[in-house]
Amino acid sequence: MNKPANEPTTRRTFLRNGARLAAMTSLGALGGVLASRSQAENWVWQIDPQKCLRCGNCATKCVLEQSAVKCVHAFAMCGYCNLCTGYFEPEPNALTTAAENQLCPTAAIKRTFIEDPYYEYVIDENLCIGCAKCVEGCSRFGNGSLFLQIRHDRCVRCNECAIARTCPGDAFRRVPASQPYLLKTTHAH
């Protein structure tokens, strides 16, 4: 731009400078207001297991084709029951690992014998679809040691969680990224 240095400011330039100054000031004010109640830490989404109603939305409403919500097992709460109501269909034919006896639609729970009469149940997260069928069985008739959690190695941290929007229990909430899980423990109140 080869304009002389002492060119007078035109009305347009003056107005434009004024508008820019106003915009900068309002951006600064907005930033100031927000910064006064902002936080350095990011939010992540998580399920409050105490509020979860085991409706099954987590399996289907996530933006990912395979939901980021998986079933999690708090082993310290587990009764290691032989007749696990999270593992077996109601009134199973036999207490075996046969597919027709299992509650899980993808056979994601591995049942292993530990010692008489105790069995251990471990979730295979690659198979789990987060449908909460086992969670319902365990919470209704058992210790409630199975529960759903958003797994943060899978969650893409949508600005608005698609499952949260449809959660009938209002169980989803933003939690600080440094404490991204709401685990069930034996000392739960």
Place this chain on the structure above:
Amino acid sequence: MVLIFLLFGLSAAFAEQRFPPPDFSETNHQLPITTTPPTRAEWLQYLDVAVLAAGLGLAVWLIYKRRSRRGIFWLSIFSLSYFGFYREGCVCAIGAPQNIALGLFHSGYAVPVTVIAFFALPLIVALFAGRAFCAGVCPHGALQDLLLIKPLKVPAWLEHGLGILPFIFLGFGLTFAATGTGFPICRYDPIVPIFRLNGPSLLIALAAITVLLAMFVGRPYCRFLCPYGALLKISSLASKWRVRVTPDYCTQCRLCEHSCPFGAMREPAPGTIEPKSLVTERRRLGWLLVLVPVLIAGGAWFGGELAVPVSKLNPTVELAERYIAQQASPVDHGVMTPEALSLERAERDPEALLTSAADLRRRFWLACVLFGGWIGLVVGLKLVSLSLRTRRTDFEPDRGACFACARCFRSCPQELVRIGQMPASELPAPVPAAAKA
């Protein structure tokens, strides 16, 4: 003492557990540990902000100093890989205004510093150097820019008509965010499914349409939907520097006339003005200026009327409505669907639900009045701007509509001389407009 404490703790634990956990006295079995895969490391968010700032700086330098389309192209590739395919479209400036609105109107939500930075940095840059963010830093823009193979010219009436959609979508997003209803700008983003290579079927269909469209219409999302683009457009109207086709002066050779695939190139204003047409034009402008407040008032009234049906899009209000309907005429749901489950929850504490729904209704009324007024203002100002006479003397990209993609530079013979691709002797003579026209 310790023993008592332990016993007490255990009994408390057993109280809620129907089947006491075994102690595995025979096998001494160790309990597996519940895994908790960590989130993305927190310091990486500052890397995102740093990459954004560096990208913006680089874009400004490439546009104004280097005037290099190739540079912008490679910057686009980088931004597409980093913000697009690596960060999978989140965090992004486009959705950030919603977080700001939610943070302003809801005390429970603190806006993370990263989001404030993503909201403010591109706007500040736009106030000085135009839409450098769109040029090569925004992954959405970069993707559409790279997809463009055969740009078709959008007719002016359609361009202007669709051009107000971003402003309306912005108002829509802010209305929803401020009432805590959701983030529709993120929810209906048609490009993020491409970055994630995953998504609900509706959005994948939208993404496919956008990709197809982007091959023949330059940047359809940026021009006709992007709500952050609307903010950038307003900001760039006041920008200190602007993108100019020519590096020094315009010879009115018209070679750049069709170089912009995004319909941002503007012709110089016709030199002569007929006094007769001036009178009718002034009268029309006068009427339009009267119309603007009328449109705002009409929009606000209409928004207020629509507040009740619109508020049902909020999950809390919707649940309260269903709860009231259920109380009036009970329906037995039989199977426990998610809907039935939420009703059951409502029945546990109807007071709290109804109060918060009533409060949301009031918020919605105000938000819808403002949103309606905003639509009226946008439509009115668009009509006014169409009737304004310009004093443009050169071929220039429009301040607000220019994405600073740097495509037009090479169409200018002055530029070709500047970079040494053409001898200065071949230049058309620098004559004023009258001679050419």
